[in-house]
Amino acid sequence: MIPAARPAVPGAGAVLTGTAYASCHHGEILQGVFLDDRGHRCAGLVTLPMSGPGSRAEFVRRPGSPPEELSVFPADRTKARRAAALALAECAPLCGEAPCGGQVRLTGGIPVGLGMGSSTSDVIAVVRAVADSFSLRLPSETIARLAVRAELACDPLMLDGRPVLFAQREGRVLEVLGPALPPVVVVGCVLGGGAPVDTLSLPVPVHDDEDVRAYERLRALLRRAVVTGDVALLGAVATASARRGQQRLGHAEFDALTDIAEAVGAVGVQIAHSGAVAGLLFDPADARLASRVAGCVRALESTGVPTTRTFTTLPHHHGVSAWTSTSPTRSAGRT
Incomplete structure (x- = not known):
């Protein structure tokens, strides 16, 4: 006790x-x-x-x-x-x-x-x-x-x-899914111009039995990703969850995020379900990590999606510090 x-x-x-x-x-x-x-x-x-x-x-x-x-x-x-x-x-x-x-x-x-x-x-x-x-x-x-x-x-x-x-x-x-998430490198960005999301004004989601079954399948996949250290599976779960969250949030940039993720070799996309922060997820063990991250930042900025920070869930890995700026300018509104 x-x-x-x-x-x-x-x-x-x-x-x-x-x-x-x-x-x-x-x-x-x-x-x-x-x-x-x-x-x-x-x-x-x-x-x-x-x-x-x-x-x-x-x-x-x-x-x-x-x-x-x-x-x-x-x-x-x-x-x-x-x-x-x-x-x-x-x-x-x-x-x-x-x-x-x-x-x-x-x-x-x-x-x-x-x-x-x-x-x-x-x-x-x-x-x-x-x-x-x-x-x-x-x-x-x-x-x-x-x-x-x-x-x-x-x-x-x-x-x-x-x-x-x-x-x-x-x-x-x-549920405790395991000892630790598979480590990822995240290129952070903000959607909707970074405007705060008033979650209380959003429609209350109504979930039927099929929704619950779908979420339980994602839960089982995430559990497997944690147990096996499968970064790609973690990314797939995050993307699937973000896609389902689109039914409520409706971010205009979502398709652009997923297209960029596929083009630059990210393992997935994650989006805050009660806000505007988002991230493209990368495998820190990828031999082409640095070039993929750089290409991701360029692609996001050229699409008009402001980048915020690149960080990793490990303290130090492959030259990416725990918290570094990817933005050419600094502002109080950036994460």
């Missing part, structure tokens, strides 16, 4: 300031509706991990102040404020204290609205920072529960990086 919480430093005194960090992701490899272990339909997703941008939170706790005196900077991070209140209500009783007020300060460079998990990153960083102010470390299951309450649905950024099929509206793991 994992304890509800445990001291970060056994025997340490109360800590009034807590700090924490949470990473983001690069959209989904797979997202749809799946069956849980009881045979019930459940929305689920598998995210593409990415190092680099993230959210950092600092929480200054003020014991004795009313819980309503809780402020967040930037002030528009309302989900983060809810997360702080929930975390205070969770952590204070564990230390024999009453919930109080305080101040949260968030920093980080995750673009908002592109489907990179910016709100979940904020929420997790805040929950961890509040816990840290009590000298506590909350288990991932508790953080997931609080994150769902704070934002109604969340990404699995609180987990240990293993590829999981995650029920984003329930905050629970449907």
Whole structure:
């Protein structure tokens, strides 16, 4: 059994300031509706991990102040404020204290609205920072529960990086697919000119039995890709999931992405199902990797699709660092 919480430093005194960090992701490899272990339909997703941008939170706790005196900077991070209140209500009783007020300060460079998990990153960083102010470390299951309450649905950024099929509206793991995804090199880009996607304005998908069977087949293929380290199969699953997501998102650039992927020898395409970020996936063991990536960047830019960053899910591989710019210009709107 994992304890509800445990001291970060056994025997340490109360800590009034807590700090924490949470990473983001690069959209989904797979997202749809799946069956849980009881045979019930459940929305689920598998995210593409990415190092680099993230959210950092600092929480200054003020014991004795009313819980309503809780402020967040930037002030528009309302989900983060809810997360702080929930975390205070969770952590204070564990230390024999009453919930109080305080101040949260968030920093980080995750673009908002592109489907990179910016709100979940904020929420997790805040929950961890509040816990840290009590000298506590909350288990991932508790953080997931609080994150769902704070934002109604969340990404699995609180987990240990293993590829999981995650029920984003329930905050629970449907399946651990294996120890690690097959490593890929990703040429990132943004669709729709990089304009944020208002997912709440999109039509709610209705899935029939055939849809569920199709997603379960993709789940089985992704499981096989993880177990065998098959990069090409991973790319095929991502492309199939992105294609099905087109029924809801309708990105005008989708056909161009898949055409470029085929022309330059990418193993597949992945698109955030709740945003505008996308990526062309390459096998890092490909002997022609450098020329393929360069050709991909040229083709995307010539098509009018802005490139963002080329990164790999391995720290260093074949001369591609974990996070490098592929854009000729830098701007705050780029990922």
